[in-house]
Amino acid sequence: xxxxxxxxxxxxxxxxxxxxxxxxxxxxxxxxxxxxxxxxxxxxxxxxxxxxxxxxxxxxxxxxxxxxxxxxxxxxxxxxxxxxxxxxxxxxxxxxxxxxxxxxxxxxxxxxxxxxxxxxxxxxxxxxxxxxxxxxxxxxxxxxxxxxxxxxxxxxxxxxxxxxxxxxxxxxxxxxxxxxxxxxxxxxxxxxxxxxxxxxxxxxxxxxxxxxxxxxxxxxxxxxxxxxxxxxxxxxxxxxxxxxxxxxxxxxxxxxxxxxxxxxxxxxxxxxxxxxxxxxxxxxxxxxxxxxxxxxxxxxxxx
Amino acid sequence: xxxxxxxxxxxxxxxxxxxxxxxxxxxxxxxxxxxxxxxxxxxxxxxxxxxxxxxxxxxxxxxxxxxxxxxxxxxxxxxxxxxxxxxxxxxxxxxxxxxxxxxxxxxxxxxxxxxxxxxxxxxxxxxxxxxxxxxxxxxxxxxxxxxxxxxxxxxxxxxxxxxxxxxxxxxxxxxxxxxxxxxxxxxxxxxxxxxxxxxxxxxxxxxxxxxxxxxxxxxxxxxxxxxxxxxxxxxxxxxxxxxxxxxxxxxxxxxxxx
Numbered sequence: 023x024x025x026x027x028x029x030x031x032x033x034x035x036x037x038x039x040x041x042x043x044x045x046x047x048x049x050x051x052x053x054x055x056x057x058x059x060x061x062x063x064x065x066x067x068x069x070x071x072x073x074x075x076x077x078x079x080x081x082x083x084x085x086x087x088x089x090x091x092x093x094x095x096x097x098x099x100x101x102x103x104x105x106x107x108x109x110x111x112x113x114x115x116x117x118x119x120x121x122x123x124x125x126x127x128x129x130x131x132x133x134x135x136x137x138x139x140x141x142x143x144x145x146x147x148x149x150x151x152x153x154x155x156x157x158x159x160x161x162x163x164x165x166x167x168x169x170x171x172x173x174x175x176x177x178x179x180x181x182x183x184x185x186x187x188x189x190x191x192x193x194x195x196x197x198x199x200x201x202x203x204x205x206x207x208x209x210x211x212x213x214x215x216x217x218x219x220x221x222x223x224x225x226x227x228x229x230x231x232x233x234x235x236x237x238x239x240x241x242x243x244x245x246x247x248x249x250x251x252x253x254x255x256x257x258x259x260x261x262x263x264x265x266x267x268x269x270x271x272x273x274x275x276x277x278x279x280x281x282x283x284x285x286x287x288x289x290x291x292x293x294x295x296x297x298x299x300x301x302x303x304x305x306x307x308x309x310x311x312x313x314x315x316x317x318x319x320x321x322x323x324x325x
Numbered sequence: 326x327x328x329x330x331x332x333x334x335x336x337x338x339x340x341x342x343x344x345x346x347x348x349x350x351x352x353x354x355x356x357x358x359x360x361x362x363x364x365x366x367x368x369x370x371x372x373x374x375x376x377x378x379x380x381x382x383x384x385x386x387x388x389x390x391x392x393x394x395x396x397x398x399x400x401x402x403x404x405x406x407x408x409x410x411x412x413x414x415x416x417x418x419x420x421x422x423x424x425x426x427x428x429x430x431x432x433x434x435x436x437x438x439x440x441x442x443x444x445x446x447x448x449x450x451x452x453x454x455x456x457x458x459x460x461x462x463x464x465x466x467x468x469x470x471x472x473x474x475x476x477x478x479x480x481x482x483x484x485x486x487x488x489x490x491x492x493x494x495x496x497x498x499x500x501x502x503x504x505x506x507x508x509x510x511x512x513x514x515x516x517x518x519x520x521x522x523x524x525x526x527x528x529x530x531x532x533x534x535x536x537x538x539x540x541x542x543x544x545x546x547x548x549x550x551x552x553x554x555x556x557x558x559x560x561x562x563x564x565x566x567x568x569x570x571x572x573x574x575x576x577x578x579x580x581x582x583x
Contacts, residue, residue, distance in 0.1 A: 051549045052552040054326075075566060080543045080554070081543070081553045081555075083552070086371040087375055088372075096555070261527055267373070291545045291546040291550075292377065293329070294418065294546070
């Protein structure tokens with residue numbers, strides 16, 4: 023029996039661990055370090071219809087136990103992602119969750135229609151929460167009606183289940199979660215980064231060229247955990263939790279709060295082997311907790 | 326191959342004002358092949374600071390499984406690094422990036438190596454390799470002031486060496502570009518590492534010459550995955566951008582728009 027396997031809409035996961043979108047490129051860099059087939063899934067970098075060159079540099083700034091980024095959805099565009107990146111990933115026995123982004127509803131629909139036909143794409147992750155682009159992204163994720171409409175529009179064309187990635191930059195994340203569930207979402211991924219800033223103390227000017235950036239890393243974990251806990255109480259669709267996950271204990275916490283699987287983001291930059299390390303440590307942690315299967319962790323906090 | 330290893334600090338000392346030389350021992354050294362590559366160092370096992378620090382390799386000693394790096398204790402991370410003691414272990418990821426192409430210089434040729442401040446260290450391993458190959462290096466090294474100068478004698482042992490300081494407290498007063506304009510050295514190619522402003526001035530000054538420039542940019546992962554360290558390219562290349570960490574840090578002259 024595989025003690026770590028998890029079944030989610032569209033996804034048969036060997037284990038509940040996956041790199042988060044934007045922190046793993048399209049896998050090539052990490053494939054030089056370990057076998058990507060070890061991963062539960064891979065959430066690839068956000069894909070837009072057209073090529074995007076992203077924001078000016080500096081794009082990252084370190085903060086206390088965290089970092090800010092404003093990459094700006096740099097990616098080679100749908101056509102190249104399909105023909106090159108996803109094609110290359112086919113050599114690995116790992117389901118892909120394709121992160122879909124855009125400026126207008128039509129962009130999301132167009133990318134979703136094509137990318138969901140790809141052989142190894144088993145689910146979509148709708149990026150309605152990127153804080154670093156002027157149009158699209160977070161503008162879809164902060165209004166429940168708009169978020170639900172976009173979800174419904176993408177559901178209509180997608181050939182695979184649709185997960186919606188929520189922004190923490192809202193007053194009531196539960197309201198958005200319930201709205202996308204009503205819009206037909208098959209699952210929720212959360213959280214994206216928190217909008218933040220760092221100033222150069224000498225000049226008083228922002229360190230990041232974009233001015234603001236998205237805060238990630240261990241610093242955001244308590245916020246992410248609280249939000250997963252809240253949303254788990256309000257929806258019946260599964261949650262893939264993320265936000266500052268760096269250790270196996272963090273994974274246990276997110277699953278206890280109600281996540282069915284967990285994504286690792288910024289920690290990949292600190293320790294490129296963090297995902298396989300956590301996967302290797304999970305069985306021992308289950309023994310320590312006296313549990314047989316990782317799914318027994320899900321929602322422990324609420325019982 | 327890129328590895329992650331806990332390497333042991335075997336030497337560590339301040340060799341100029343806020344400039345530290347650290348020698349680390351471990352098996353990772355045997356994967357270092359190209360001068361100009363860098364290592365990504367975690368200066369703490371906690372989340373403070375969170376990210377690794379990219380530091381260039383100054384010399385490689387395969388025989389003793391050791392390498393030396395030189396860094397400036399400037400910010401939070403490098404200041405913490407400067408407090409490490411001999412015998413302690415450091416989490417090192419590397420070697421990363423593509424170094425200087427020594428195959429581009431032929432035996433008997435003269436090349437000029439231009440370094441600025443903390444861009445000087447990778448030129449040391451490069452110069453040793455070039456000399457081994459029978460290439461004649463001319464070193465032009467710029468520093469802020471006398472207190473910041475390091476490795477002058479080491480470079481003199483390898484070949485002709487000129488020092489400039491911004492304040493004129495050691496060597497000639499000025500910038501590397503002022504000295505180069507005066508010297509008018511005869512060379513077949515140039516190799517340079519230093520602040521972006523210096524690289525821009527050199528790329529302009531020698532716009533029709535063969536050269537290789539090593540760039541520095543704020544990095545996240547160091548592997549090419551996070552897209553933090555991208556640079557715009559000139560219209561002489563087909564790609565729209567390059568990543569300093571994984572496509573570079575060394576690029577042929579004319580690739581990066583400065």
